Amino acid sequence: MSGDFLNIFTASFVTFFVLIDALGVAPIFASLTARGNAAYRRNMAVRSILVATLIIFGFAFFGAWLLQQLKITIDAFRAAGGVLLFLIALDMVFEKRTERRETRADEYLEEHETPEDVSVFPIGIPMLAGPGSIATAMLFMSESESWMEKSAVLSAIGANMVLCLLVFLVASPLVKAMGESVAGAITRIFGVILAALSAQLLIDGIIGAFGV
Template sequence: MTGFDIALLSASFVTFFVVIDPIGVAPIFAALTDQSSAKHRRAMAIKSVLIATGVLLMFAYLGEWLLGALHISLDAFRAAGGVLLFLIALDMIFEKRTERREERVENMAHEDGTPMTSEEDISVFPMAIPMLAGPGAIASVMLFMSGEGATVGGQLAVLGGLAANLVLCLVIFLAVGPLMKLIGDTLAAMITRILGVILAALAAQFIFDGIAGALL
C-alpha cells in the first residue's frame, strides 16, 4: 500500500502520545524553568521541541544503523537515560538546582562587569533528551518506520502522528509556565519536590527496563 494510511496515523499518534506523554512532561518543564524569564522559557520550549524533532527524525531513518555501528543496544540506551534522569530528580527533590543558580549569579560575571544570568539551558538535556526523544519514542519511531511505515504513505502517516504530538508539546510548554507562576513560590516548591519523586520513579523504571531487556 502506497497511499496515506489514516489507521496508521491514528495508531502512531496514540503510541507517541503515550510514550512522549505531553501532559506528564509539561510540569517537569515548568519546574525546571520556574525561575526563568518568559523569554527564556519560550526559547527553551521551542528549542527543546526542535531538537527532539531532529533526534527522532534521525533515529527514524538512521537509528538501526547508528546503534548497530556503535554496538549499543536500546536497553543500554534506556538504562543510561534512567541514570541521568535520576540525577536530575535528586536535584529537584533537594533543590540543588536553585542553590547552583544562586551561587553562579554571585560568583560569575561577564567580562564587561554585567552579572551572569541564572537561567540554564535545559533544552537538550533533560527536555529534548530523554524527556521528549526518550528510549520509548526512539524505539517507537524506529519500529513504525521499519514496519508498516516502510512505504511513502506509511512514513507520512507515522511522521504526521509524531509531528502532532510534538506540536502539542510545544503548545503546552508555552502555556504551562505562566500558569505555574501564578500558584506562588511555596506551592511551586512543593510541586517541584513531588515531581522530583515521580521523576525518580520514572528514572528507576527506565533503569529496570533496560537491565531486564538486556538479561532476557
C-alpha cells in the same frame, strides 16, 4: 487522506503521546524555567522541541541502517523494545518515572542559580527524546513498508511535538489548573496503556524470531 494513512497515524500518535507524556513533563518544564521571564520560557519551549524533534527524526530515518550495521534483526529489536517500554510503563504506573524527572530537575536547579539553557538537557534529552520514544520511532519506521506509512509515522511524531510545544507555552497555568493528583492519575493511565502496547511488541517479536 486514505484510511490506511489515518489508521497508522492514529496508532502512532497515541503511542508517542503516551511515551512522550507532555502533560507529565509540563510540571518539570515549569519548575526549570520558573526563574526566567516570559521570553526565556518561550525560547526554552521552542528550542527543547526542536532538539527533541531532530533527535527522534534522526533515529527514525537512520535507525534501520544502524540496526543493519550491528546485525540486529527487527524481531530482536521489536522484542527488546517491548521489554524497554514495559519497564517504562511500570515506572509510569508507580510514578517512579516522575520521581526521577523531578530529582533531575531539582539537581539541575541546585547547580544553576540563574536561568540557563535547559532545552538540550534535561528537557530535550532525555525527558522528550528518551530511550522509549527513540526506540519506538526506529521500530515504527522499520516496519513501515511504503512512504505513505512512513509519512504517517513522521506526521504523528511531528503532531506530538507541536502538542508538546503548546503545552510548554501554557505550562505554568496548566500545572496550577491540573494539580498534582490529576497529573499523577493521567500518568498512571498512560502507563497502563503503554504496558499493553509493550506486551504486544514483545509477543510479536518472539513470534517473528522463532517463527511460532
